[in-house]
Amino acid sequence: MHKNTETFAEVFKKQIYSSHGLNINFGKKIYYMRKLFFTALLVFFTVFFAHAQVSQGGRPIELPALKSTGIPEKVMPPFSRNELQQFNTIDEKETLLKPFRFAHGFDVSISPATDGKWTTNVRGNDIWQLKIRSENAFSLSLIFDKFHLPPGSRLFLFNEKESFYTGAFTSANNKPSGKFAVAPVAGDELIVQYEIPAGYDGVNDFTITQVNHDFVGILKYSDRRPMGKPAGDCNIDINCETEDTWHETKDAVCRIITAKQEGTRKFSEICTGTLINNTAENQKPYVITAAHCIEKAEFAETSVFTFNYESPYCAPLDGDPGNSVSGAKLLAISDSLDFALVELTLEPPPDYRPFYAGWDVFAPVPDSSTSIHHPQGDIKKIAYDSDPPVISDFRSDYTPDGFLKINRWDAGVTEAGSSGGPLFNPGQKLIGTLTGGAATCDNPVRDYFSRLDIAWEFRPDSTQQLKYWLDPFNSGNKSVEGKRFYTDEDYCLAFTNLTADDSHENIPLRDGNEFLGYWGGTNSAGITEFTERFSIYGNEQLSGISLGVGKLYLSNQDPFSDREITLKVYNGSNLPKTLIYSQPVNIKSLVPDAMNYIGFDETVEPADTFFIGFELSNLQPLDTFVVYQSLREPDMENNFYFKKDNWWNVFQEANTEGYSMANVFELVACNVDPMVNDTPLVTKPMEVLIYPNPAHSKFTFEAGQDIQRENIKIYNLIGQEINAEFNTVSNKKIEIDLSGNQPGVYFVRLKTAEGIVSKKVTWVPW
Numbered sequence: 001m002h003k004n005t006e007t008f009a010e011v012f013k014k015q016i017y018s019s020h021g022l023n024i025n026f027g028k029k030i031y032y033m034r035k036l037f038f039t040a041l042l043v044f045f046t047v048f049f050a051h052a053q054v055s056q057g058g059r060p061i062e063l064p065a066l067k068s069t070g071i072p073e074k075v076m077p078p079f080s081r082n083e084l085q086q087f088n089t090i091d092e093k094e095t096l097l098k099p100f101r102f103a104h105g106f107d108v109s110i111s112p113a114t115d116g117k118w119t120t121n122v123r124g125n126d127i128w129q130l131k132i133r134s135e136n137a138f139s140l141s142l143i144f145d146k147f148h149l150p151p152g153s154r155l156f157l158f159n160e161k162e163s164f165y166t167g168a169f170t171s172a173n174n175k176p177s178g179k180f181a182v183a184p185v186a187g188d189e190l191i192v193q194y195e196i197p198a199g200y201d202g203v204n205d206f207t208i209t210q211v212n213h214d215f216v217g218i219l220k221y222s223d224r225r226p227m228g229k230p231a232g233d234c235n236i237d238i239n240c241e242t243e244d245t246w247h248e249t250k251d252a253v254c255r256i257i258t259a260k261q262e263g264t265r266k267f268s269e270i271c272t273g274t275l276i277n278n279t280a281e282n283q284k285p286y287v288i289t290a291a292h293c294i295e296k297a298e299f300a301e302t303s304v305f306t307f308n309y310e311s312p313y314c315a316p317l318d319g320d321p322g323n324s325v326s327g328a329k330l331l332a333i334s335d336s337l338d339f340a341l342v343e344l345t346l347e348p349p350p351d352y353r354p355f356y357a358g359w360d361v362f363a364p365v366p367d368s369s370t371s372i373h374h375p376q377g378d379i380k381k382i383a384y385d386s387d388p389p390v391i392s393d394f395r396s397d398y399t400p401d402g403f404l405k406i407n408r409w410d411a412g413v414t415e416a417g418s419s420g421g422p423l424f425n426p427g428q429k430l431i432g433t434l435t436g437g438a439a440t441c442d443n444p445v446r447d448y449f450s451r452l453d454i455a456w457e458f459r460p461d462s463t464q465q466l467k468y469w470l471d472p473f474n475s476g477n478k479s480v481e482g483k484r485f486y487t488d489e490d491y492c493l494a495f496t497n498l499t500a501d502d503s504h505e506n507i508p509l510r511d512g513n514e515f516l517g518y519w520g521g522t523n524s525a526g527i528t529e530f531t532e533r534f535s536i537y538g539n540e541q542l543s544g545i546s547l548g549v550g551k552l553y554l555s556n557q558d559p560f561s562d563r564e565i566t567l568k569v570y571n572g573s574n575l576p577k578t579l580i581y582s583q584p585v586n587i588k589s590l591v592p593d594a595m596n597y598i599g600f601d602e603t604v605e606p607a608d609t610f611f612i613g614f615e616l617s618n619l620q621p622l623d624t625f626v627v628y629q630s631l632r633e634p635d636m637e638n639n640f641y642f643k644k645d646n647w648w649n650v651f652q653e654a655n656t657e658g659y660s661m662a663n664v665f666e667l668v669a670c671n672v673d674p675m676v677n678d679t680p681l682v683t684k685p686m687e688v689l690i691y692p693n694p695a696h697s698k699f700t701f702e703a704g705q706d707i708q709r710e711n712i713k714i715y716n717l718i719g720q721e722i723n724a725e726f727n728t729v730s731n732k733k734i735e736i737d738l739s740g741n742q743p744g745v746y747f748v749r750l751k752t753a754e755g756i757v758s759k760k761v762t763w764v765p766w
Contacts, residue, residue, distance in 0.1 A: 060156040060165060060193050061121060071191060072117050076106045076134035076211055096395070096436040096448070097292050100377045100417030102216040103141070103184075105259070105266030106134070112194060113203035124198035131191050132208075138217035139184035141268065142192070143210035143259070143302045147180040149173065152197045153205065159187040165589060173326070175345050179301035181326050183257065184212070186219045210259075210302075212268045218377050230316075231378035234441035236412045238372060238380040240314035240500060245692050246372070246382065249428045249482060251308065252276070252357035254287065255321070255374040256420065258294055258303040269293065270377035272421035273305065274430060275348070276341075277356035278470040279477045283485040285325075285344035285354075286469065289420030290433055290450070291333050294340045300330040305344060307352050310380035311595070312546065312666040313498035317628070318594035319379045320546055323352045334464045336399045338435040338450045340420075341469055350490040351543045351599070351668050355482055357422065359430040359470070361453040362478035364404065365389060366425035371434065371449075373414055373421030383412030389423070394435055394448045402454045404432050409444040423449040427696070429479065484674070492543065492670040495536060497639045497662045504628035504664045506550040519642075519651070520550065520663065521626030522616060529568065529643035530627065531576055531613030532663040537730055538608070540669040542569065544599040545612060548628040548664025552592040555622035563587050564618035565625065569604050569611070575648045576611040576641060580604065584617065587625055595666065611641060612667065628664035636660045673729075687757075688750060694762040698737045701748055701759070706731045711751040714738075722746065738763045 112118070116130030134140060142157070149155060149171045158165030166185060173180055196202040238250050252275045260267040271293035276286050287305060294300050307323040328342035348354040371383045385406050392405035404423060414421065414434055423432035432449030439447045455466050462468035471477060484491065507519040509527075517523025520530060545567065554563055567583045570576035581604045590596045606612075619625060629640065638652040638660035651661045687704040701712065712734065714724050725737040738746065743765060749758045 060154075060158060060167070061125060061127060061195055070117070071129045071131045072115065073131040073133055074108070074110060074115065076132075076213060078135055096438060097290075098414060098416050098419040098434060098436045099260070099290075099293055100270040100375075100415075100419075101260070101267050102218050102270060102377065103139075103212040103214045103268035105143075105268060106211045106213065107266065108208055108211055110208040111203070111206065116192070120198075126196050126198065126200070126202065128194040128196075128202065129191060131189060132211055133189035134211060134213040135188055137188040137213040137215070139186050139214040139219050140188065140190050141184040141212040141214070141257075142182050142190075142208050143212070144180040144182075144206045145209045146178045146204070147174065147206045148178065149205055150196070150200060150202070153200070153202060154195045155206075156193045156195075157182060157185050157190050158193070159185055159190050175301075175327055177301045177327070177329075179298070179327060180206075181257075181302040181304050183304050183306070183321065183324055183326075184214055184219060210266065214268075218270070231375040231381060231417075232413065232415060232441035234413050234444070235375055235378070235381040235415070236383070237314055237316060238310050238382050239312065240382075246370075246428070248355050248484065249357060249424065250310070250372055250380065250382075251353050251355035252482065253372045253374075253380060253422060255306040255309050255377065255380075255417075256287075256289060256293060256303055257306070259299040260295070270374065270417045271419045272373040272417065272434070274357050274420075274422040274433070275307075275354055276430060276470070277358055277480050277483055278472060279475045279480055280472050281480075281483060281485075282472075283347060283356070285347045286331070286341055287328065287344060288339060288341050288422075288430070288433055288466075290435055291335050291338045291340045292435070293420045294328075294330065294333075294342060297330040300328040300340075300342045302326075303328055303342075307348055307354065308494075309374065312494070312496045312548070312664070313502060314500040315502070315504055316379070317504055317548060317664070318591075320595045320597040322597050323348070331469055332463050332465060334455065334459060336397070337402050337455045337458065338394075338398065339433055339452075339455045339466070341466060350486045350492050350670060353484070353492050353494060353668070354486075355484050357424075357430050358428065358480050358482035359452055360425060360427070360479040361431075361456045361466075363425075364431055364451055364453040365391065366431065368426055369404075369406065369431070370424045370426075370428075371412075371414060371418070371421050371447075372424070373418035373434065375413070375415035375418050377417045381412060383409050383414060386410050389432075389449070391451075392448065398435075399454065399458070402451055402458075403435065403448040404451055406437070406439070406447040406449070407445060409439060409447070413439050413441055413444040414447050415440070428482065489541060489671045491672060491674060492668055493672050494666050494668055495534060496666040497532060497534070497637075498630060498664065502630035502632070502662060504548055504550070504630060506626050507629050507631060507661070518551070518626040519640075519661070520629045522619065522624050525644065527642050527644045529613060529615045530663065531568070531570065531611040531641045531643075532665045533609065533611050533639045533641060534667060535609045535730075536667075536669055536672065538673050539605070539671055541671045542600060542604040542606065542612070542667060542669050544597055544668045546595040546597045546666040546668075547590070547614070548595050548666075549590050549592050549626070550628040550664075551624050551626035552587065552590055553622075553624040554588065555620050562618055563620070563623060565614040566617040567598065567600075567612070567614050569606055571607045571610050573609050575650075576643075580606060580610075585614075587619075595664075597668075612665065613641075613663070615643075630662045630664065632660035632662065634658040634660060637662075639663065688748075688759050690748065690759050690761045694764050695738075696764060697739075698735050699761060699763075700729065700733055700735055701750075702733045703750060703757070704732070705752065707734055707750065709734065712736075713749050713751075715747045715749065716741075716744065739765070 154168035156167035273287040273289035311317040327345040332341040389404035421434040437447030457467040516525040569581040640651040640661035727735040
């Protein structure tokens, strides 16, 4: 988090945590009398790291052999970490390029025909298993060839030590190329399990051709980069001070895990890319990145593209990397201009909330510019330069004047892993992609972006230019707007109650000096359910929720023992009332200190105001499961409600200090109004916010209390009231259009019972 002042939570932590927690006050309780009758869904559910490579969920069939030493093992050649790091290090100072190298690739040839062990279970399924180990790896990933799974078959990867599994991968993952890549699985060993229907010969269904040994640690639930580093402290999380300014365009930016080869040596690297629109607006899933990131067609086929890998609010909380697509087709590339355009093997599904970025090849040099990227492979960051970039050379082996140089970043910076990241103009249109540069946190100067206008048709060959692909009907358009193509029930957005002033902590629960556990999870105080109040107006359909898991300790590491919480959704206005949905979740695949996305087994359609949370339903006595929470000042909105001994409690009334609380939850809801995003940016009654500001067209006026249209007036600098168009977005948000008025500075005034609040807006309609 990058703020000049301490947040309330930071000050509170110093004052209250020193007394060892927040004390309970259960004197005031609310009893929920209605007895709920329902049948729990007996569904095995797993949270998987690679939600769409695209995996279909499910759980591996349990075999007794898994709990023994009976599984054959393939061991990769040994080496020391120091040797490997030196062997694989990119000389950034020499090349100025900015990919992030994190893994060494071993060439292998492993298949069910020649390796592993086949077993038949009691249901008649034939099951193939093989353990792959590479000593001291922080994670392992695999690349497959000749990948063709028949209907009814399932492929899983899991790690016994980490109690983690991913899959199922099925016939839906088959591609014409036969290539398939799986994102990293934590730990230095993994088990591949392939399940086929009885009577089917599956020995030739795939070959594993490469095992990638992570020598850095890109997964936070391994040790976080003891040989590397996370993004530098000067980097700015994407949702810091930018909530609605970049809330759509940021969804176009993805992290790319891609292959690299130098001579006989193979590696895995991380870069950044952008999902990009075209003049036909036909939803072709084109991604643009740097040529030095995806150098060959075969590397595109085995790349993994991850969307929405970010913290849900302004804080360095690890995101969920599950929104991933495996594989792409290389369409166009130019080494001397350093761009590569690929087409994903499938369109990102609706719950990924894909945004196809707009672009501009007419005016390459804007007044200011912004880059969104994944430095060091970390969660999504943003960098600003308030000055115009400069047309420039990069290196002698690149096209002269083919680049835009950022002389100095005003906020943020790029690092290794940022390569291929977009450069946007003030209209949020793509004008370039990052090649490299010398910028660091200590000296944020001289970064170079390949010019989109030069890459447009500098080369006549369609495989070396962008125009052929981005203007397929030769319309002559030099600019196109960004767009979300999904509509109606497929139009999805993410919602959270967290604001830029929040913080995430594991909040201790105490009765006097006695430690009782945590307000957000396991405790001995009798709290069994933990819910968050949301308001989303319309006919929204919930598709899933991300939980910010703060602590996860399982006293028994049996990989197939059930340890469950139960997700629950209630309708209700002031309190949870009517249970409308429940779903058991095996928490063994959840990741601590990170967001964890859990997709619902069926569509959930709540009322406009509802409560969502979880029940501690099946844990062992010594287990610990806690979600992060944000402690708030007493006059801020409370979103946290919990059940103790069948009594629903309002957190604000149940703690001795009267503080408010919000859980670190993020919902994905579909069938929502595109103008509705109820992530509150302001919570104090007399606080207001205008965004974007300066405004180039319509802007949003948001208050910390309900707004009556007749109580809003707009004045110019000499005090004259002016006309404007108003559109109510929600009870606390109004969209304002100043079209027809002169460009300039205006004051928006809101009359409330407490007084008048005024906010200045600069309107520049160009």
